Amino acid sequence: MVSAWMQMIAGLCAAVVAMVVLWPLRRSGRRGPFLAAVIALGVAGVALYMLVGTPKAMDAVAEPGPASLEQGVRELEAALAREPQRADGWALLGRSELALGNTEKANQAFARAVGLAPDEVPLLVEAAQARAQADPSKRFDDVALQWLRHAQQVDPNSERAGWLIGIAQRQRGQDAEAAATWEALLPRLAPAAAAALREQIAVARGKAGGAPAPAPAEPDAKALNISVTLGKGIDKAALPADATVFVIARLPNGPPMPVAVQKHRLADLPLQISLGDGDSPMPTAKLSSLEEVDVFARISASGQANRQEGDIDSPVVRVKLPHDGRVEITL
Numbered sequence: 001m002v003s004a005w006m007q008m009i010a011g012l013c014a015a016v017v018a019m020v021v022l023w024p025l026r027r028s029g030r031r032g033p034f035l036a037a038v039i040a041l042g043v044a045g046v047a048l049y050m051l052v053g054t055p056k057a058m059d060a061v062a063e064p065g066p067a068s069l070e071q072g073v074r075e076l077e078a079a080l081a082r083e084p085q086r087a088d089g090w091a092l093l094g095r096s097e098l099a100l101g102n103t104e105k106a107n108q109a110f111a112r113a114v115g116l117a118p119d120e121v122p123l124l125v126e127a128a129q130a131r132a133q134a135d136p137s138k139r140f141d142d143v144a145l146q147w148l149r150h151a152q153q154v155d156p157n158s159e160r161a162g163w164l165i166g167i168a169q170r171q172r173g174q175d176a177e178a179a180a181t182w183e184a185l186l187p188r189l190a191p192a193a194a195a196a197l198r199e200q201i202a203v204a205r206g207k208a209g210g211a212p213a214p215a216p217a218e219p220d221a222k223a224l225n226i227s228v229t230l231g232k233g234i235d236k237a238a239l240p241a242d243a244t245v246f247v248i249a250r251l252p253n254g255p256p257m258p259v260a261v262q263k264h265r266l267a268d269l270p271l272q273i274s275l276g277d278g279d280s281p282m283p284t285a286k287l288s289s290l291e292e293v294d295v296f297a298r299i300s301a302s303g304q305a306n307r308q309e310g311d312i313d314s315p316v317v318r319v320k321l322p323h324d325g326r327v328e329i330t331l
Contacts, residue, residue: 026092068198069100087116091296094130103134114147124151125160127175157303159185163197166204175208190264223276224249224260224287224319226327228297230269234312234331239266244303249275249330250292252318260287261305269331297329 073096080089094109110127117123128144128151135141140148145168151161162185169178179201186194228247230236243266248258260279264271275295277286287293298305299312307313314331 020245069096073097073100083195084112085116086182087113087120087123090116091126094127098130098133103130107128107134118150119154121151121155121158121161124148124154125158125164128164131231139171140164144168157188159188170204170207173206179204179208188263190262190268223274224293224295224323224327225325226271226295226329227273228230228269228273228314228329236266236269239299239312240301240302241266244300245269245271245331246298246305247271247273247275247295247297247299247306249287249295249319252292252293252294256306257281258305259290260295263305266299287321290321292318294318295327296331297331299328299331 006177010093020290042318073093076089076093076096080086080093083089090109090113091243094106094113097103097106097109106212107127107130109121110130113123114120114127124147128140128147131144132138132140145165146169148161148165151158151164155161162181166178166181169175169181182197182201182204186197189197226247228245245264247262247264249260250258252257258281260275261281262273262275264273275287277288294316295318297314298307300308301310302308312331314329317327317329319327
């Protein structure tokens with residue numbers, strides 16, 4: 001039999017997702033169909049988990065799941081009263097209360113979760129966002145900012161934490177500090193996201209009375225134009241949605257350290273990029289100074305450029321420099 005914890009989590013998650021997916025129906029004024037659909041999907045989520053998630057479900061009559069998000073929340077609260085050390089349970093309660101519009105209860109639940117898992121970066125960021133959402137002015141208070149800073153200490157590469165810290169700084173009138181915080185994110189962002197962030201940095205600099213951020217450098221004439229596509233044998237939907245795509249150039253038969261690398265989201269595929277000197281992690285080893293490079297792409301579930309078990313690499317393409325035309329990479 002499926003445990004009460006798993007059953008409630010399945011039902012609550014399905015109901016929360018249903019509320020998000022069906023929100024336009026509610027906004028159209030049709031509250032009856034909206035609530036009915038949310039409840040139906042929530043119950044369906046429990047049923048699906050019970051049938052697929054446990055082999056014995058074919059032979060046993062399962063207990064009914066929560067009939068509504070409100071009932072599921074109450075059952076989850078009862079379960080947490082019995083097992084109060086479950087950080088994941090408190091986080092789920094926070095998300096559920098937030099979906100119901102109970103922002104104060106959501107904050108209390110998230111605070112319990114953070115207390116039990118103080119180094120869980122996604123939780124710290126989510127809890128900080130919940131506090132801001134509960135504030136009438138949507139401000140990140142001192143507690144939320146403290147959580148975001150700790151998240152950044154635990155994971156300096158957390159882009160969400162850095163972005164939100166910048167927002168909190170701007171809300172406090174610390175525009176120069178916000179600009180500096182966001183500028184540190186630029187090397188890790190995809191080109192489109194970096195361009196959008198530069199606009200916000202320019203606004204922050206202007207508010208601070210400083211000079212506008214320098215314009216992006218002109219395109220490198222010696223840069224490699226690269227296209228990256230998925231091969232027919234790879235199902236994009238079967239890959240982790242938050243997987244990262246690295247496009248890497250390195251010395252043939254040399255060290256594994258890239259001479260140029262870009263980071264993109266799996267959702268951005270297929271890619272059309274320009275890889276040049278500005279993408280070099282080592283100022284002393286510029287792409288334009290080399291005679292040839294090996295170019296390939298890697299899908300990383302961990303988000304790390306160094307190869308991990310389960311990563312997907314494309315075949316390596318050796319390119320003589322300078323190179324005219326486009327380098328075709330297929331994963």
